[in-house]
Amino acid sequence: MKYVVEINQKKFEVEVERGQATIVEKTPAIAVETPAPLPAAGQQPASAPAHAQGQKLLAPMPGVIIKVKQPTGTRVSKGQPLLVLEAMKMENEVVSSCEGVITYIVAKGAQVAAGDILAVIA
Amino acid sequence: MSPTISAALQVMGLGLAGVFTVLILFYFLTRLLIVIAKKLPPMEK
Amino acid sequence: MNELVAGIVNLQLGNFVMFGIALILIYLAIAKDYEPMLLLPIGFGALLANIPLSSAIGHEGFLTILYNAGIRTELFPVLIFVAVGAMIDFKPLMQNPFMLFFGAAAQFGIFACLFVAVLMGYDLKEAASIGIIGAADGPTSIYVANKFAERLLAPISVAAYSYMSLVPIIQPPVIRALTSKRERMIRMTYHQTDIPKIVEIAFPIVITLVAGILAPISVALVGSLMFGNLIRACGVLERLSNAAQNELANLVTLMLGITIGSTMLAQDFLRADTLIIMAMGLVAFIFDTAGGVLFAKLLNLFLKNKINPMVGAAGISAFPMSARVIQRMAKEEDPENFILMQSTSANVAGQLGSIVAGGLLLALVPAFL
Numbered sequence: 001m002k003y004v005v006e007i008n009q010k011k012f013e014v015e016v017e018r019g020q021a022t023i024v025e026k027t028p029a030i031a032v033e034t035p036a037p038l039p040a041a042g043q044q045p046a047s048a049p050a051h052a053q054g055q056k057l058l059a060p061m062p063g064v065i066i067k068v069k070q071p072t073g074t075r076v077s078k079g080q081p082l083l084v085l086e087a088m089k090m091e092n093e094v095v096s097s098c099e100g101v102i103t104y105i106v107a108k109g110a111q112v113a114a115g116d117i118l119a120v121i122a
Numbered sequence: 123m124s125p126t127i128s129a130a131l132q133v134m135g136l137g138l139a140g141v142f143t144v145l146i147l148f149y150f151l152t153r154l155l156i157v158i159a160k161k162l163p164p165m166e167k
Numbered sequence: 168m169n170e171l172v173a174g175i176v177n178l179q180l181g182n183f184v185m186f187g188i189a190l191i192l193i194y195l196a197i198a199k200d201y202e203p204m205l206l207l208p209i210g211f212g213a214l215l216a217n218i219p220l221s222s223a224i225g226h227e228g229f230l231t232i233l234y235n236a237g238i239r240t241e242l243f244p245v246l247i248f249v250a251v252g253a254m255i256d257f258k259p260l261m262q263n264p265f266m267l268f269f270g271a272a273a274q275f276g277i278f279a280c281l282f283v284a285v286l287m288g289y290d291l292k293e294a295a296s297i298g299i300i301g302a303a304d305g306p307t308s309i310y311v312a313n314k315f316a317e318r319l320l321a322p323i324s325v326a327a328y329s330y331m332s333l334v335p336i337i338q339p340p341v342i343r344a345l346t347s348k349r350e351r352m353i354r355m356t357y358h359q360t361d362i363p364k365i366v367e368i369a370f371p372i373v374i375t376l377v378a379g380i381l382a383p384i385s386v387a388l389v390g391s392l393m394f395g396n397l398i399r400a401c402g403v404l405e406r407l408s409n410a411a412q413n414e415l416a417n418l419v420t421l422m423l424g425i426t427i428g429s430t431m432l433a434q435d436f437l438r439a440d441t442l443i444i445m446a447m448g449l450v451a452f453i454f455d456t457a458g459g460v461l462f463a464k465l466l467n468l469f470l471k472n473k474i475n476p477m478v479g480a481a482g483i484s485a486f487p488m489s490a491r492v493i494q495r496m497a498k499e500e501d502p503e504n505f506i507l508m509q510s511t512s513a514n515v516a517g518q519l520g521s522i523v524a525g526g527l528l529l530a531l532v533p534a535f536l
Contacts, residue, residue, distance in 0.1 A: 060505035061357050079502055088259075088511050090491050095502045114359040114508075129535040130285035130294060133528070134278040138271075140527045144378065145271040145520055151373055152264040152366075159363040 054122030063087030177219030181433030212428020230429035250416035252395025270516025273482030275458025276301030280451035301451030326448030385526025
């Protein structure tokens with residue numbers, strides 16, 4: 001299966017290789033290769049910090065992130081819209097589940113599976 | 123009770139029962155298909 | 168000289184009323200975006216048919232030719248099923264086959280409405296045709312109504328299509344009346360599972376064989392839908408799949424709409440029947456919604472992992488409107504609640520359920536005559 005992943009306004013075509021027919025991982029392993037990344041100031045790395053501190057906001061369903069409303073470092077309150085997840089061709093606003101500062105937020109254009117980390121709020 | 127009304131009641135009962143039966147059958151078929159497919163060797167495209 | 172003014176001389180009040188109804192349908196389609204693909208052609212078809220001495224209808228009228236070739240033979244609805252089959256993704260249903268129960272429960276309106284229609288004095292065939300509006304599925308309604316009560320075809324199709332577009336207005340008050348805020352806030356965890364390709368391919372084939380052998384009369388309905396779905400699922404017929412979803416769907420819809428519109432003749436349409444059928448269609452949609460919600464509440468008495476009862480209402484066939492309405496309502500109560508995947512599964516189940524219900528009516532009703 002091919003995914004188009006957008007990172008820092010750059011589009012990458014990503015081939016997802018499935019293993020056996022019995023897939024153990026629930027999240028398809030998306031290998032994102034970033035050729036010569038240009039880490040601009042204020043922009044976060046693309047990889048999800050699985051071990052990051054703070055409250056993790058998980059994807060409720062599979063879909064594509066079509067809008068990121070708050071960049072990292074922003075202080076957000078509970079219920080504040082963080083990003084828009086498009087699933088089943090419907091745009092769904094994902095809100096913060098707690099108060100805090102965003103230490104990680106998924107990139108716009110990313111394809112997520114249910115249970116993937118969308119944001120970490122510390 | 124007029125014959126049409128009793129016929130309508132029967133169509134109603136049998137129809138609803140039928141829809142449930144058929145969809146429950148589809149439910150088991152779907153589960154069966156998935157179980158069988160998981161046992162088959164992977165079909166890679 | 169008489170021929171030049173024949174159109175004007177033959178104008179009657181009925182014609183003007185029908186022009187008004189046609190213009191309302193066109194207005195709703197354009198300004199309100201209510202199923203514009205259907206209501207606009209239906210409205211214009213009604214205009215064409217109600218002009219006095221119209222050459223569009225009658226022995227050599229093109230709309231009559233289309234009617235005889237496409238509706239009377241059931242060809243248009245069957246072709247629409249092929250297109251719809253190519254549009255349906257059954258994967259959400261396979262991931263959550265439990266939702267099939269709601270696809271069945273939300274057909275309740277069909278049968279409830281059938282019963283009410285009989286109480287009101289319609290015969291069984293007509294009542295079944297009126298009830299099938301509750302399938303919330305245009306082609307199924309046309310298919311059944313055409314077989315059982317051709318004279319009621321126009322109001323039944325108009326009711327089916329207009330209420331389908333009104334799902335976002337009809338369902339929420341019914342759901343709110345039947346559920347508590349706490350029930351509407353029930354969260355459901357979503358487990359993402361991968362469906363093997365082979366299952367996706369086998370599903371339409373197996374369903375067709377089983378449904379067809381059990382009820383041969385449903386083969387045309389189920390078979391054409393599943394043919395379209397196999398084209399989509401097989402993965403090697405992308406061009407045919409695209410053609411079915413776009414060109415075929417668009418062309419047949421275009422002809423279907425204007426042809427249905429052409430049956431809305433003043434003398435047939437301006438009758439008390441039409442108003443009654445429109446009212447009963449609404450009743451059918453309300454009972455569909457109630458059936459789904461109440462069945463979910465019934466299941467919740469026994470289930471450990473409670474179901475948000477609103478998902479039950481998504482078991483009607485109006486896809487994807489109903490699933491979206493349910494998600495929107497869930498979000499209103501709790502912005503962190505996502506039940507879109509579950510309601511989508513129920514919604515897909517409803518598409519299957521409505522066709523099964525249509526097939527069952529076709530099989531059952533003649534047995535009681």
